[in-house]
Amino acid sequence: MNIRIKFRKTGALRFISHLDVMRYFQKVMRRAEIDICFSEGYSPHMIMSFASPLGLGLTSEGEYLDIRIRQAIPSKEALLRMNSVMAEGMEALSFRRLPDNSKNAMSIVAAADYEVRFRENCVLPEGWENVLSDFLEQPEIRIQKETKKGLQEVDIRPWIYTCSVSDGVIFLQLSAGSVHNLKPELFMKAFASWAGYQISSHMLLIHRAELYANQGSDQKPELISLEELGEDIE
Numbered sequence: 001m002n003i004r005i006k007f008r009k010t011g012a013l014r015f016i017s018h019l020d021v022m023r024y025f026q027k028v029m030r031r032a033e034i035d036i037c038f039s040e041g042y043s044p045h046m047i048m049s050f051a052s053p054l055g056l057g058l059t060s061e062g063e064y065l066d067i068r069i070r071q072a073i074p075s076k077e078a079l080l081r082m083n084s085v086m087a088e089g090m091e092a093l094s095f096r097r098l099p100d101n102s103k104n105a106m107s108i109v110a111a112a113d114y115e116v117r118f119r120e121n122c123v124l125p126e127g128w129e130n131v132l133s134d135f136l137e138q139p140e141i142r143i144q145k146e147t148k149k150g151l152q153e154v155d156i157r158p159w160i161y162t163c164s165v166s167d168g169v170i171f172l173q174l175s176a177g178s179v180h181n182l183k184p185e186l187f188m189k190a191f192a193s194w195a196g197y198q199i200s201s202h203m204l205l206i207h208r209a210e211l212y213a214n215q216g217s218d219q220k221p222e223l224i225s226l227e228e229l230g231e232d233i234e
Contacts, residue, residue, distance in 0.1 A: 096232055211226050
């Protein structure tokens, strides 16, 4: 049975690497006695995959882990077991069954929601919100981006789905996944360069709110959260 787990990563645990998160959940599965399946061969390992590695220092309430289990367990019971053995800063939010023919989360991620805040001692010039609106009015936003083929000039404007500001917080929905992946840090770097602002990564507090799959087409995307693709086990 295929299972998708949604979890939150906050507090001091935002500073542990993706590899450490993988090891962490292996221990959680053992301690919570989740009947997870193992691969075959000389070196069997737990069958699990993560949707999209979270950058070091970022917090999130929209992280996903896919696993395969041998026997069904009610979602509420699974969450109680897992959260009883998890450290502060990590919390399982949902435990949902996926269709048998479902693709793993990593292969279907298409977009992500982010909240970008500035640290208390970092203040932009007055009226920066209007400057951000002007920045987004451009038909093209071309930047130098590191790719598998090296440094290339790309237009990131099509990868910015939505952007709004409320009480000094920037809310972004950006393209994500293996095809076009735009990180909020790169978006802010492009904005700073265009506006002539000094914005470094240490000035930002970035929170990932959700991850989405595209149930439509590239021309007419229909985004749905990865959580909604599964259903609770009663």
